[in-house]
Amino acid sequence: VTLPTPMHEVIFIGLAGPTHHYGGLSSDNVASSKNRGSVSNPKLAALQAIALMRHLLSQGVVVGVLPPHLRPHLPMLGSHTPQDAPIELLEKASSSSAMWTANAATISPAPDTQDGKLHLTTANLYSNLHRRIEADITHRYLSALFAPVPRVRLHAPLMPAELLRDEGAANHMRLCPQHGDAGLEIFVYGGTGAATDPASARQFLDASRAVIMQHNVSEKNALLVRQNPAVIEQGVFHNDVIAVSNGTVLLSHEDAFAEGENALATIRDAYHALHPSAALHLLTIRRDELSVEEAVHTYFFNSQIVTLPDGEMIIIAPGEVRELYDGKAARVMQKLVDDVSNPICRIDYLDVRQSMRNGGGPACLRLRVVMDGAQVAAMRAAHNGLVNDEVLAQLEVLVNTHYPDALTPEELRDPVLHARCHSALSAMEDVLKLKLLG
Numbered sequence: 001v002t003l004p005t006p007m008h009e010v011i012f013i014g015l016a017g018p019t020h021h022y023g024g025l026s027s028d029n030v031a032s033s034k035n036r037g038s039v040s041n042p043k044l045a046a047l048q049a050i051a052l053m054r055h056l057l058s059q060g061v062v063v064g065v066l067p068p069h070l071r072p073h074l075p076m077l078g079s080h081t082p083q084d085a086p087i088e089l090l091e092k093a094s095s096s097s098a099m100w101t102a103n104a105a106t107i108s109p110a111p112d113t114q115d116g117k118l119h120l121t122t123a124n125l126y127s128n129l130h131r132r133i134e135a136d137i138t139h140r141y142l143s144a145l146f147a148p149v150p151r152v153r154l155h156a157p158l159m160p161a162e163l164l165r166d167e168g169a170a171n172h173m174r175l176c177p178q179h180g181d182a183g184l185e186i187f188v189y190g191g192t193g194a195a196t197d198p199a200s201a202r203q204f205l206d207a208s209r210a211v212i213m214q215h216n217v218s219e220k221n222a223l224l225v226r227q228n229p230a231v232i233e234q235g236v237f238h239n240d241v242i243a244v245s246n247g248t249v250l251l252s253h254e255d256a257f258a259e260g261e262n263a264l265a266t267i268r269d270a271y272h273a274l275h276p277s278a279a280l281h282l283l284t285i286r287r288d289e290l291s292v293e294e295a296v297h298t299y300f301f302n303s304q305i306v307t308l309p310d311g312e313m314i315i316i317a318p319g320e321v322r323e324l325y326d327g328k329a330a331r332v333m334q335k336l337v338d339d340v341s342n343p344i345c346r347i348d349y350l351d352v353r354q355s356m357r358n359g360g361g362p363a364c365l366r367l368r369v370v371m372d373g374a375q376v377a378a379m380r381a382a383h384n385g386l387v388n389d390e391v392l393a394q395l396e397v398l399v400n401t402h403y404p405d406a407l408t409p410e411e412l413r414d415p416v417l418h419a420r421c422h423s424a425l426s427a428m429e430d431v432l433k434l435k436l437l438g
């Protein structure tokens with residue numbers, strides 16, 4: 001199969017919705033549990049995502065947006081109204097968690113698949129009720145975004161079942177010389193269904209296998225790697241809290257994988273079987289440089305490593321990396337930049353604190369989709385899901401108009417808030433030229 005060139009890595013950023021709040025809904029997620037009940041700022045959360053999109057655009061990246069879902073999710077409330085529903089139920093039905101688009105889907109770019117198509121599988125997010133309700137709506141959004149794009153196969157979420165727990169790209173990494181070359185896709189799973197699985201394992205082996213199969217990823221392009229069960233219990237609920245990849249770089253903590261150094265050796269061998277003499281940078285952070293606990297609190301690994309049009313790489317890190325532990329994590333990161341033997345040449349710190357307080361860093365907020373030039377052009381022609389400065393300015397206006405700037409969980413009952421959710425999405429439909437409501 002010959003692929004149209006050039007290939008772009010398109011980065012879709014998730015936009016927080018007007019009900020973004022701190023309900024402490026993910027018990028395995030340290031930040032979410034810790035900030036339970038505190039006052040959120042939905043407007044600021046959305047503006048921070050827009051600033052992230054603007055920053056990526058300014059670096060020459062092709063940027064898309066994944067809009068928020070209409071909340072509260074009324075079917076979840078059953079016979080209740082938002083006014084009389086038990087607060088725990090209303091919180092779940094009102095979560096803005098679709099903003100973490102690393103969990104929206106798993107992506108296999110065309111160069112890795114046997115049919116030469118771009119494959120996406122919407123994640124079922126089975127593990128948590130407040131996230132499970134995202135799957136249908138995300139699938140509808142992805143269908144609308146990708147409908148006009150040629151050579152795409154979007155797969156429905158895997159059956160919502162214990163053994164098929166799937167949290168999408170947060171547990172998926174890809175190594176390749178250039179984005180348009182054949183990649184090694186690394187599927188990291190935390191559970192197998194065994195009694196010894198960590199209670200909070202969110203990605204199961206059978207789900208990863210099913211995705212590999214339906215994406216038609218060739219055997220030589222896919223690797224299954226087991227996450228270290230011990231770190232899952234220390235707050236590493238997704239692989240992207242302890243490892244991140246881009247192009248020829250895999251940055252991981254020495255405690256990330258169950259098989260430790262052997263996992264890295266397997267990755268190296270599989271990569272060189274695809275690209276025998278190509279460079280590969282396996283950058284490992286030792287626990288005496290940064291403990292797992294420090295990694296979990298700073299979200300050091302939940303950074304976005306991005307290849308710029310000139311081929312250099314930057315790392316977009318959350319401000320917490322430099323603010324916590326007296327800047328210890330920032331010094332570790334700076335050492336990576338100073339080391340000229342790897343392609344990472346700059347750190348850009350971004351403030352995504354509203355999201356961070358729910359356990360979502362820069363890497364959680366993005367879904368990477370490698371597309372060819374014709375696919376990007378087809379998408380641009382059909383709607384405004386791929387943003388430019390003008391679209392971002394319009395999104396900013398509607399966020400400033402419709403979003404509250406302070407919200408406690410109890411205020412989720414406010415009927416005015418529900419009206420605002422609806423009008424925000426309706427305004428977003430006009431800006432993005434996409435159907436989002438029902």
Ligand code: SUG
Nearest residue numbers: 023024025026029032102170238364
């Ligand atoms: O699933 N937080 C999300 C954070 C997801 C981060 N994503 C990645 N690591 N890729 C989660 O735990 C908390 C919502 C709340 O408490 O209201 C929440 O769902």
